[in-house]
Amino acid sequence: xxxxxxxxxxxxxxxxxxxxxxxxxxxxxxxxxxxxxxxxxxxxxxxxxxxxxxxxxxxxxxxxxxxxxxxxxxxxxxxxxxxxxxxxxxxxxxxxxxxxxxxxxxxxxxxxxxxxxxxxxxxxxxxxxxxxxxxxxxxxxxxxxxxxxxxxxxxxxxxxxxxxxxxxxxxxxxxxxxxxxxxxxxxxxxxxxxxxxxxxxxxxxxxxxxxxxxxxxxxxxxxxxxxxxxxxxxxxxxxxxxxxxxxxxxxxxxxxxxxxxxxxxxxxxxxxxxxxxxxxxxxxxxxxxxxxxxxxxxxxxxxxxxxxxxxxxxxxxxxxxxxxxxxxxxxxxxxxxxxxxxxxxxxxxxxxxxxxx
Numbered sequence: 001x002x003x004x005x006x007x008x009x010x011x012x013x014x015x016x017x018x019x020x021x022x023x024x025x026x027x028x029x030x031x032x033x034x035x036x037x038x039x040x041x042x043x044x045x046x047x048x049x050x051x052x053x054x055x056x057x058x059x060x061x062x063x064x065x066x067x068x069x070x071x072x073x074x075x076x077x078x079x080x081x082x083x084x085x086x087x088x089x090x091x092x093x094x095x096x097x098x099x100x101x102x103x104x105x106x107x108x109x110x111x112x113x114x115x116x117x118x119x120x121x122x123x124x125x126x127x128x129x130x131x132x133x134x135x136x137x138x139x140x141x142x143x144x145x146x147x148x149x150x151x152x153x154x155x156x157x158x159x160x161x162x163x164x165x166x167x168x169x170x171x172x173x174x175x176x177x178x179x180x181x182x183x184x185x186x187x188x189x190x191x192x193x194x195x196x197x198x199x200x201x202x203x204x205x206x207x208x209x210x211x212x213x214x215x216x217x218x219x220x221x222x223x224x225x226x227x228x229x230x231x232x233x234x235x236x237x238x239x240x241x242x243x244x245x246x247x248x249x250x251x252x253x254x255x256x257x258x259x260x261x262x263x264x265x266x267x268x269x270x271x272x273x274x275x276x277x278x279x280x281x282x283x284x285x286x287x288x289x290x291x292x293x294x295x296x297x298x299x300x301x302x303x304x305x306x307x308x309x310x311x312x313x314x315x316x317x318x319x320x321x322x323x324x325x326x327x328x329x330x331x332x333x334x335x336x337x338x339x340x341x342x343x344x345x346x347x348x349x350x351x352x353x354x355x356x357x
Contacts, residue, residue, distance in 0.1 A: 001016045001018065001026070001030065001031075001034050001035070001036055002016065002034065002035055002036075002037065003033060003034055004033050004034060004035055005033055008079075008082065008083075008149075009077060009078050009079045009081075009082050009083075010079055011079065012076065012078040012079050013078045013079055013080060014073065014074050014076075014078070016074075016076070016078065017039055017074040017076065018036075018039075023036070038140075039074070040132035040133075040134050040140045040142070041075075041134065041135060042132050042133045042134045042135055043063060043132070043133040044063065044064040044066075044075070044077065044130070044131065044132055044133075044142070045061050045062065045063050045064070045098065045110055045130070045131045045132075045133065045139075046061065046062045046064065046095075046128055046129070046130050046131075046155060046159075047059070047061045047110050047111055047113075047114040047128065047129045047131070048126070048127070048128045048148070048155075048156050048159040048160075049114055049115070049118050049123070049126065049127045049128070049129070050126050050160070050165070050170055050173060050174075051124060051125050051126065051173050051174065051177045052173070052324070052327070055331055056115065056118050056123075056127075057163075057323065057324060057327040058111040058114055058115065058327055058330065059156075059159035059160065059162070059163050059165075059323075060097050060098070060159055060162040060163055060323070061097070061098045061107050061110055061111065062095050062096065062097050062098065062155060062158070062159060062162075063095070063096050063097075063098045064077055064093060064094075064095060065093070065094050065095075065096050066092065066093055067092045067093070067094060068092050069092065077093060081093040095155055095158065097162050100318065100336065100339035100349070100351065101339045101340070101341045101349065104336050104337065104338060104339045105336070105337070106133065106137065106139070107336065108330075108335050108336035108337075109139060110129075110131055110139055111330060112330070112335070113129070113131070113139060113141060114129040115330070115331075117129050117141065117144045121144055121146070123144075123146055124177055124178075125173075125174040125177050125178060126148070126150070126156065126170075126174050127144065127145060127146050127148065128145045128148035128155075128156060129141060129143070129144050129145070130142040130143040130145065150171070150174075152167060163323040164319070164323060165323070199256060199257070200256070201254050201255065201256050201261065201292065201295075202254070202255045202256070203252060203253070203254055203255075203295070203296075203299055204252075204253050204255065205250070205251065205252055205253070205299075205303070207237065207240050207241055207251050207253075209241060211237055211241075211251070211253065211260065211263075212234060212237045212238055212241065214253075214260035214263070215233055215234055215236075215237045215260075215263060215282075216230060216231075216233070216234050217260075218260060218261075218262065218263060218282045218283070218284055219233045219234075219280070219282045221282075221284050221285060222282050222283070222284075222285060223285070224282075224322075224325075233265070233279075233280050233282070236249045236251075236265055236279060236280070237249075237251065237265075247267075248267045248268060248270070249265055249266075249267045249279070250265065250266050250267050250300075250303060251263060251264070251265050252264050252265075252266075252296055252299045252300060252303070254283075254292055254295070254296060256287075261283065261284050261287045261292065262281075262282060262283035262284060262287060262292050262293070262296055263280070263281075263282060263296070264278070264279075264280060264281045264282075264296040264297065264299070264300055265278075265279045265280045266278045266279055266300045266303075266304060266312070267279065268307065268309070269313070273310075274308060274309055274310030274311060275309070275310070275311050275313065276304045276307075276309040276311065276312050276313065276357075277312075277313050277314070278297075278300060278312050278313065278314040281293055281296060281297070283296075293328065294332065297332055300312070301355075301357055304357055305357045309357050310356065310357055311354055311355070311356055311357060312334075312354070312355045312357055313352060313353065313354050314329060314334065314352070314353050315350055315351065315352050315353070316329070316350075316351055316353075317344060317348055317349075317350070317351070318339065318341075318348060318349035318350065318351050319347075319348050326351060326353075329353045330353075332355070333355050334353035334354060334355045335353060335354055335355070336351060336352070336353055337352055337353065337354045338350075338351075338352040339351050339352070340352075
């Protein structure tokens with residue numbers, strides 16, 4: 001049972017859970033101003049969403065862990081768990097950020113559902129979607145919170161910190177959207193700024209010798225990649241120039257007035273049937289935010305399908321500063337399918353995404 005009018009779990013405690021009664025019996029016992037919803041035994045998760053330059057960004061999911069709860073005690077975040085510092089519930093109800101290595105497919109589904117809630121309810125600025133996950137691993141949407149607490153010590157603030165988003169920058173995004181302005185993606189992306197891309201953009205798939213230098217320049221300009229990573233992108237371009245299609249590397253370039261403003265590369269995965277890797281995507285910072293990355297990806301998908309592709313894979317870092325990259329993949333229809341902890345270096349795991357073509 002929950003109150004229709006109260007918030008912050010006021011009035012919610014162990015006696016709010018009615019066991020062994022039918023829905024009709026529960027309805028008959030409801031006090032005025034209360035409603036009932038099904039109690040789901042299982043795990044509890046929170047997924048935060050924050051407005052961004054290209055739609056909402058999902059924040060790292062947090063799990064609410066009910067530590068040492070005795071058998072029969074309802075595992076709920078009631079009033080004592082939130083506010084009564086002397087209570088058992090307060091001391092034993094803790095927030096932990098979910099481990100993608102252990103729960104990758106589940107977390108991908110939770111973030112997908114959270115985004116659907118954002119769209120279905122026309123949310124804006126910020127929100128939090130709370131879930132219960134039953135004993136069969138099936139998520140249930142518990143609550144769509146259009147106004148979660150934003151205090152510096154709140155769960156939402158902890159999600160921002162986990163994602164590597166500056167608290168003040170996040171508040172600026174929210175206020176900017178409320179004022180009818182396009183939110184800047186502060187605290188996430190180096191060199192982030194409004195796009196200055198104007199006029200027609202030409203797409204081409206052929207590679208010329210001058211593109212090797214362009215690949216190096218554009219990749220370095222993003223600020224995303226380590227110095228030792230940039231030569232890898234250049235090597236792919238050199239391989240394509242030297243061996244052509246036999247190299248296994250395909251490129252798509254975006255040009256404006258003869259200048260490369262973005263590129264992407266992909267290719268079939270050896271020893272597979274219909275699987276393709278999406279290797280690189282880089283757009284000059286001053287040209288970001290205009291949909292160029294989406295357009296380049298659409299070209300990749302079309303060409304991969306024409307080459308017999310059925311699935312497109314991509315990989316990225318699990319570091320907080322790559323949260324916007326992972327959010328972009330999700331917006332483009334990719335699903336997280338694998339996480340390898342400490343893949344790149346200790347503390348930096350690899351997240352692999354897949355999209356059916």
